[in-house]
Amino acid sequence: MSLNPSKPSRGRPKTLDREHVLDVAMASYWKEDIGNLSLNEICRRCDISKPGLYREFLNEDGLMKAVILKYHQEVLSPVQQMLSADAAFRETLDNLVLFAASINDSQGAPKGCLLIKMREAQMHLGEATRAQIDLIQEQAIATYKKWIERSKAKGEFTADMSAEFAASYIDAQLSHASSQLARGEDPQLVKRILMAALSILK
Amino acid sequence: MSLNPSKPSRGRPKTLDREHVLDVAMASYWKEDIGNLSLNEICRRCDISKPGLYREFLNEDGLMKAVILKYHQEVLSPVQQMLSADAAFRETLDNLVLFAASINDSQGAPKGCLLIKMREAQMHLGEATRAQIDLIQEQAIATYKKWIERSKAKGEFTADMSAEFAASYIDAQLSHASSQLARGEDPQLVKRILMAALSILK
């Protein structure tokens, strides 16, 4: 597992498992109220000391930024790849709905999208985290837009609206579905609403 | 202004102005982050002591419940009355959009709907407040539903969906518009998205 097996660096060997901390923090922020989750609590859950966390992530803002970065890499990237692939417009749209409304009813499982949850909790975030979220958000909108433009060129997207607006609209509807899920609303209803809203694109 | 001029009750005369406190608290919760607004801060802004606030409202939950009740009476009731009036479906729908996307760009003005903001901040609320919000929410959905049913009977609503679902859909879209506004997004874009989403009803 060691990324750098040939590095017998000088001092006391490090025991803090960065990835484990990020896993625990990501799951915690995802499942619970971001604004009420303290660093102390995260340290307790990872069984690490507070100075250890500060050495690794600088401060709360640094930890949150690292978390959202990990989330982007592990969860969002596959979606962006799907959007960049060359499938039919409707098929990709259906996949998008499936992803957004994917149901995991096991107790304690995270609901909705962490990125969107964090965007809604912007008041509780530090500057670095907020900047990172804005960046990912811009990337997402740009990806949507390119996808729409390609679909238009292929004649698969015929609705009378700009790619720009369509991208905003899709993002808005997916975001709202995520919020509803995170709030605990009925996944079936959420999905029906999402599909109805996206039906204007067909 | 005195509601009960003939009541020279026994003890020290009350100086705490309940309505003033509620005005200040409502504006504060509406404009700022609910989870980060402390009772201490509200006391400072109203220039009252903390025990005074607790005597009047019992606790934070009581204050928030009183605030959302006042909001319902002062802001939401007119909308519900409009929905119960006998105007044409399209006209009422347009009014709804106008209300939801009403723009007040003066700095510091509240954006979006306080009820929806509080619903999103449910993690920070007490039980009484949450119950009050659920109640108002149910009323709102029921009002939407009756409106749709009347419009169906009049032949003004022809979309192929149940009144139940249409009510949920409208509520969802209005909620989302409110969230976007509260988050500081461009009001023009929010309105365009809202109108596009509601266009499936026509």
Added chain:
DNA sequence: CTAATTAAATACCAGTCGGTACAATAAGCG
């Protein structure tokens, strides 16, 4: 071995939170 280096955790900091005990104050009543 000792010295240097790095990471560990304990124990603390000032500040804020929601909430309260309590004494001072202001009125009517006798």
Added chain:
DNA sequence: CGCTTATTGTACCGACTGGTATTTAATTAG
């Protein structure tokens, strides 16, 4: 004038927050 009643604000409570100074432990270099 006290006595009762009701409202006031000060000053405090324990718990928790993000963040840090400091000491201790574990390793390599010489």
